[in-house]
Structures are given as structure tokens and as C-alpha cells.
């Protein structure tokens with residue numbers, strides 16, 4: 001048995017009692033003495049959080065280990081507060097067979113036997129080519145929890161329909177990377193005032209919304225779920241709200257960077273701010289903030305996309321898309337709490353309860369019997385984003401040099417201390 | 420030299436006209452006028468930059484701009500050497516960083532870069548301690564072109580720029596010439612108009628400080644000058660235009676249009692011209708067309724820029 005004393009849960013001081021891998025009780029601090037022989041951990045008022053779930057990361061292994069390995073990615077996850085991560089299939093080889101899924105899980109078990117737990121996402125199409133349905137059943141059996149063509153938008157509505165149908169039989173949610181491939185050809189950033197002045201090819205927000213609309217309509221017609229990945233624009237938010245109002249089983253995610261930055265981050269050709277989908281306008285950012293607060297956009301994800309330093313040290317056209325996220329996500333979200341855009345309870349909902357609900361993963365609501373997945377967060381600690389401060393191999397973030405608040409001090413998963 | 424040496428030039432690089440203020444532009448153009456005078460002498464060479472090295476790094480082909488910089492540097496007695504991606508000296512796979520560091524190892528005073536990527540000149544300028552001149556980067560900026568265009572106009576208009584109206588005609592979206600000229604002309608008080616089919620206008624153009632037209636007749640009404648842009652033929656393949664003959668019917672500048680303009684309206688073109696596509700042959704050869712004056716202005720203006728950048732750390736001794 002383990003007793004965490006004097007932690008702060010939302011607004012209340014609490015004690016937490018854990019037996020093995022399960023929560024026993026959470027009680028007001030000081031009301032119940034820890035049982036005889038119980039290990040006692042004094043939390044000194046640190047905030048108690050359920051371990052977070054990141055439903056959208058790129059861990060780069062197999063194939064791109066110089067950017068990130070499963071081991072380094074999970075290390076960054078653990079220290080970022082994540083107990084569970086879902087990794088996308090755009091590795092080399094692509095995760096489109098059970099063998100690749102098993103390899104990923106084996107690498108996770110070897111490097112992190114106590115977690116964070118890895119949940120691979122199956123490629124929706126063979127090689128992510130958008131042509132033939134991938135063998136989802138065998139990947140489901142091997143341990144994949146969801147299906148996505150992430151990184152490559154699906155051009156064929158017919159194929160999207162068949163993915164939704166086939167995945168539904170297997171209890172896998174389809175995570176939809178929405179982008180019209182024609183409108184988006186050759187883009188480097190959001191198409192708008194900034195791209196026009198910089199002389200950079202952009203992609204309009206309409207391209208994201210068009211595919212989201214198509215797939216929300218398919219989901220309605222089929223009566224099946226669809227999860228819209230990394231929403232970046234007001235137009236897409238409006239379509240998701242429209243779908244939800246009609247009873248469509250649509251859920252959605254966005255990332256902290258879309259809530260904190262806009263297209264002006266690309267001024268000066270800052271490759272660290274080049275991300276897919278691109279950072280959009282201040283108005284889009286405002287719409288996304290409202291949408292996560294209201295629940296129209298259900299969850300936050302990092303879209304953790306580590307790259308090697310030399311790959312981003314290029315002109316904007318040659319630099320790859322993406323930014324590193326696992327180390328930063330909670331502190332970035334905390335900036336929004338400090339600004340009053342979100343509450344601490346929103347953080348629990350957006351990063352823990354809802355993602356677990358959507359993807360059918362274990363979750364800790366601190367009710368008796370829940371998995372003992374939690375961490376202690378020092379919200380007052382400040383730290384500077386430097387390459388050395390990040391555990392991920394990817395140091396690519398436009399937040400380098402920023403002072404952020406909040407550090408994860410101790411993390412338990414399944415009742416075992418990760419650190 | 421005609422320059423006022425009491426104030427060292429404050430900029431290490433010339434990346435975009437937006438980094439300059441109007442006084443700096445005037446100083447630069449005054450200096451260019453002095454060099455223009457040298458260019459008309461029988462012996463067109465001065466020892467001003469003797470011992471200085473100018474690197475011409477042209478990752479994108481442009482014989483005209485490269486030659487113009489080369490002539491400018493040589494007339495100031497600087498040593499020049501050229502590096503082109505087309506030649507064998509740069510491996511296609513080499514990063515801009517490694518190419519830049521290699522060039523820097525030769526300890527040049529100024530590097531002129533022409534590159535297909537918007538932002539490439541800025542990238543190099545932040546990487547290297549030497550002066551960097553943007554000889555055109557992607558669709559972004561072409562500051563020396565804008566300066567030479569203003570130099571050419573000043574020879575016609577004198578310092579009387581404020582309140583003039585100038586039309587930039589053609590592929591604005593993909594034009595670094597248009598972007599740099601818009602900023603510079605606005606700085607000098609010129610009212611700028613833009614005219615192109617919407618497929619060749621950039622995102623956000625409605626927020627640019629310019630009047631936007633799609634009808635060339637209306638756009639020409641009462642202007643003091645028109646600047647034709649070169650149409651890249653691949654715009655049609657990219658689906659931005661139905662066909663080139665339809666484009667020329669709507670947007671090829673001919674005398675019919677010039678008659679709508681103010682008397683004495685001048686025509687500029689950055690070259691090379693597609694005669695019959697964006698500009699009629701008759702207009703191209705007319706005395707109103709400044710295209711050859713622009714070439715001469717290009718050498719003088721580039722001499723001024725190379726001079727200012729190469730001597731800026733010498734405490735005014737020139």
C-alpha cells in the first residue's frame with residue numbers, strides 16, 4: 001500500500017491511498033490515517049493529476065531513430081506526465097502489418113517495462129498510400145487501438161468509407177488527417193496575409209474543412225465514429241459543432257501550439273514553426289480556445305513530431321513539418337490555465353478522461369478501483385525551454401527560449417514509481 | 420566618393436527594402452548617381468574596393484543579375500568569383516548551411532545570393548559574418564531590382580515621387596520584384612496599383628497598401644508609370660491560366676493601354692521580356708520604355724550597395 005499525503009487535487013487538499021496497481025480511496029487531507037505498514041509519500045501540496053494520454057505522437061521507430069526512438073520518446077512522455085501514448089504509423093517500414101506493431105510494442109516493453117504504455121495506431125492503407133485497405137484485424141490483434149492514415153490525407157471518399165466500416169467491426173476508431181490534397185499541394189504554411197507577404201506558398205484553411213465535412217457526412221450516413229485529427233481552423237470547428245448537433249459520432253483533437261501561436265510565428269522564415277496542419281490566424285486560434293473549453297474539440301494531443309536539428313536548419317521549403325511536444329505539452333497547457341482560457345479541471349478532461357474514453361484506454365478518475373496512474377505536478381516551478389531541458393531527441397520547437405511554468409516531479413503508473 | 424561618410428552604413432546586409440528608411444534610400448540612390456557618372460566615363464573603373472572580395476552565389480540561374488553584380492564589383496576594382504549550383508562547384512545535395520560556411524571560409528567581404536527559396540538570403544545573413552546581398556529569393560524580395568527601378572524613375576521624375584501613381588502589371592503572386600517595388604515605392608510616396616487575374620494575385624492582397632485591378636484598361640487610367648512583370652510560362656501548366664494567348668489578349672501592354680495613362684507615362688520591365696505576351700514589341704521598343712536605362716541603373720545601384728556594405732566597418736575612410 002502507498003499513501004500520498006497532502007496533495008492538491010483541483011482545489012482541495014487530499015490524501016490518496018493506493019493498493020498495488022489500483023486506487024483505494026481519495027480522501028480530504030488528514031481525515032484518514034494511512035494504514036499500518038503503508039508506505040507514506042509526503043506531497044507537500046503538489047498538484048495531483050491523473051496520468052495523461054497523448055493520442056497522437058510520432059515516435060519515429062522503426063526507420064528514423066536519429067529523430068527519436070521509442071525509448072527516448074517514452075522517456076519524454078513519462079516526464080511530461082503521459083502514462084499512455086498512441087503512436088502513428090508513418091514509420092519506415094510503415095506500421096501496416098502485425099509484425100511492425102509487435103516490433104514497436106517489444107521496443108516499448110524492453111525500454112519501459114513499467115510504462116508509459118504504448119498503443120500503436122494502425123496504418124489505414126497499405127504503405128499509407130491511400131489505395132488499398134491495410135490488414136486492420138491482424139494489427140488489432142497485435143495491439144493497435146486505432147487506425148489512421150496520418151501524415152497523408154485520403155483522397156478517396158470511397159476508401160474512407162471502407163476504412164470506417166472495417167475499423168468499426170474491430171472496435172477501432174478512425175483518426176482522420178483532413179487536408180484536401182489538391183488545395184494543399186506544395187504548401188509551406190497557412191495561406192493568408194503572412195504567406196502573401198513572405199512570398200511563400202500556403203494552404204487555405206478551407207482544404208482542411210472540406211475533408212472534415214466530407215468525412216463527417218460519411219460518418220453520419222454510416223452511423224459510425226470519426227475522430228478529426230489536429231484541428232487547426234475555425235471553419236473545421238464549426239463543422240464539428242454542426243456534426244455534433246446532428247448527432248454524428250464525431251470527436252476531435254487539437255494541439256497546444258494551435259492554441260498559443262498563429263501564422264505570424266513564421267515571419268522571419270522560422271522553420272521551427274513549420275507544422276502540419278499549419279499555424280493559422282489569430283481568429284482561428286481564438287476559435288480553437290473556445291472549442292477546447294466548451295468541448296466541441298474533445299481532446300488535446302501533442303502531434304509530437306521530433307526532427308533532427310540539421311533537418312530544421314534549412315530554408316523553409318526544405319525543412320520538414322512538425323514540432324517536438326511531449327516534454328512541453330503540459331506546461332504549454334498550463335499557460336492557458338494561467339491565462340484563464342482553461343481550468344485545471346479542463347486539463348484533466350482534455351488530456352486524460354476524454355482521450356481514454358474515445359479510444360477505450362484505461363483511465364484514472366481517482367475512483368476506487370481505478371488504475372493507479374498519476375503524477376505530482378509543481379505548477380509554480382518555472383523552467384526555460386532549452387535543448388538540454390528536453391528529454392525527447394527532437395529539440396525542434398518554436399518555444400525554445402520561453403520560460404514556462406510547471407514541472408512533473410513524481411510519476412506513478414500502475415502504482416509503480418516511474419521517477 | 421560622393422557618399423556622406425560621416426555616418427557608417429547601419430546595415431550588415433541588404434535583404435529587403437523594408438529594412439531601409441527613406442533617408443537611407445535617398446543616400447543610396449545619390450551614391451548610385453555618382454557611380455552612374457563613372458559608368459559614363461571612358462575609363463569606367465575606380466580603385467574604391469581594391470582588395471575586397473565579392474562572391475556571386477547564384478543557386479538559381481540569372482545571367483543578367485549576375486553579370487550586373489559582376490560588372491558593378493569590377494568597376495569598383497573588387498575581386499569577384501562566382502559559384503553556381505548549375506556548375507560542378509556545388510553538389511546538389513549540399514545544404515545551404517554547408518555551402519555558406521564554405522564560402523565564408525574564403526573570407527569574402529560581400530556575398531550576393533540568388534536563390535529559389537524565399538528566406539534563403541536571410542538564412543545566409545544570419546549564418547555568416549560577412550555582408551549578404553539578396554539578389555532575389557523565391558517569390559519574396561529583390562531589393563536591388565526595386566532600387567534600380569526607383570533610380571530609373573528618379574532620372575525621369577527627379578525627386579518628385581510623392582503622389583505619383585504606378586501600376587504593377589502581371590504575375591504579382593510569384594513576383595519578388597512586385598513585393599520589393601511595392602514597399603519601396605510606397606516609402607517614397609507613390610500610389611501603387613496592381614493588375615492581374617485573381618489566380619496571379621497573392622493571398623491577402625486586399626490588405627496590401629495598393630489598389631487591385633483585374634481590368635487593364637481601368638488600371639491604366641491616369642498612371643504615371645507601369646511596371647510589367649515577366650510571366651513565367653509554367654504558370655499556365657500549373658493551371659493558373661487557361662492559355663497564354665488569352666493572357667496576352669487581356670494583359671499584354673500595348674499602345675492602346677498607354678493612351679489611357681498620363682502623358683509621358685513610362686514603362687518598366689525587369690527583363691528578360693516575353694515580347695507579345697506581357698508587353699507588345701512596339702511598346703518594348705518605344706522611347707517610353709526604360710528597360711535599357713534599367714540595365715544601366717542596375718550596375719550603378721549595385722555599385723552603391725556593394726560599396727556601402729564592403730566599407731561599412733572602415734570608419735568612413737573610403
Ligand SMILES: [Zn+2]
Pocket residue numbers: 150151152177229230276277
Ligand atoms: Zn496528421
